[in-house]
Amino acid sequence: MNIKELVEALGLEVVVAGPMEEEISGVYVGDLLSNVMARAEEKNLWITIQGHQNVVAVASLTGVAGVIIVEDFAIEEEAIKRARERNINILRTPLTAYKLICQLIELGI
Amino acid sequence: MQEKLILQNKIAKGDFARGGETSSNLKELLRKLGIQSDKNRRVTIVTYELEMNIIIHSHGGEIQVYISSEKIRVVAADTGPGIEDLEKAFQPGYSTADDEVRDMGFGAGMGLNNIKHYSDELEIETGPGQETKIVATVYL
Incomplete structure (x- = not known):
C-alpha cells in the first residue's frame, strides 16, 4: 500500500503532501528521536506525537515513507515549511497511536 | 585515497532549528560519492547524535568529516563544559538534559550508545570543565 491509498482508506489529514506514491514497508512508533533514528527503517510509517521541526530532520535522515502525528497534536509552522522543502509526507489523525495501529493491522500493513 | 575533509560545519548551542542539518547534508554528500547505503546510514546516525549533543549539551562546536578509501571519520569538537562522568553518560537512559x-x-540517554553502536571505533577526550572531542570512525 502507498501513502495515497492509506490516506484514502483511513481518512487521514494531509498536512504536507510529499511523495504520495511512496510504498509503505512496516511501521515504527516512537517519540524519542534517538530511538527513531536507530530503529525506524526506510519506507516505514513513523507514528509519533512530536510536531516540531526536528521531526522533519529525523524523517528525512531515516528515509521513512511518511510521518503520522496522532491525537491531533499541534504541528509547528516551521516544521510544515521544512517538510515542504524536504518533500516529506506529514499526516495527522485524531486517533490514538493504539487505535491507528489497530486500523493499520486491519489494512495488512 | 588520501584522507580528505569533505564537510565542516559550525554548530551553535541551543540551535534546535538547524538540528539535523549537518547530518542531512552529509547524507546527501555521501550518496553523491556513491557510499553504500548501510554505511551512509551508520555515519549519518552517528553524525546526527554528535550534532544534537553539541546543540543540547555544549557551549557550541564544530563537526568535521573526513573520508579515505578505507574509512569515514567524524570529528566533533566543542568548547565545553565537558562530560562530568563519562561512565554514567554511557548508561542507557542516563541524561543531563532538562525537561x-x-x-x-x-535527551533520552541514548545518544552516546547510538554513537558507540554504529561506529567501528570511538575515541572520546573530555572531563569536567574541559572541551570535548569525539572521533567516530566507520570502516568502508
Whole structure:
C-alpha cells in the first residue's frame, strides 16, 4: 500500500503532501528521536506525537515513507515549511497511536 | 585515497532549528560519492547524535568529516563544559538534559550508545570543565 491509498482508506489529514506514491514497508512508533533514528527503517510509517521541526530532520535522515502525528497534536509552522522543502509526507489523525495501529493491522500493513 | 575533509560545519548551542542539518547534508554528500547505503546510514546516525549533543549539551562546536578509501571519520569538537562522568553518560537512559529538551524527544540517554553502536571505533577526550572531542570512525 502507498501513502495515497492509506490516506484514502483511513481518512487521514494531509498536512504536507510529499511523495504520495511512496510504498509503505512496516511501521515504527516512537517519540524519542534517538530511538527513531536507530530503529525506524526506510519506507516505514513513523507514528509519533512530536510536531516540531526536528521531526522533519529525523524523517528525512531515516528515509521513512511518511510521518503520522496522532491525537491531533499541534504541528509547528516551521516544521510544515521544512517538510515542504524536504518533500516529506506529514499526516495527522485524531486517533490514538493504539487505535491507528489497530486500523493499520486491519489494512495488512 | 588520501584522507580528505569533505564537510565542516559550525554548530551553535541551543540551535534546535538547524538540528539535523549537518547530518542531512552529509547524507546527501555521501550518496553523491556513491557510499553504500548501510554505511551512509551508520555515519549519518552517528553524525546526527554528535550534532544534537553539541546543540543540547555544549557551549557550541564544530563537526568535521573526513573520508579515505578505507574509512569515514567524524570529528566533533566543542568548547565545553565537558562530560562530568563519562561512565554514567554511557548508561542507557542516563541524561543531563532538562525537561523542555526531553519533551521534544531529545535527551533520552541514548545518544552516546547510538554513537558507540554504529561506529567501528570511538575515541572520546573530555572531563569536567574541559572541551570535548569525539572521533567516530566507520570502516568502508
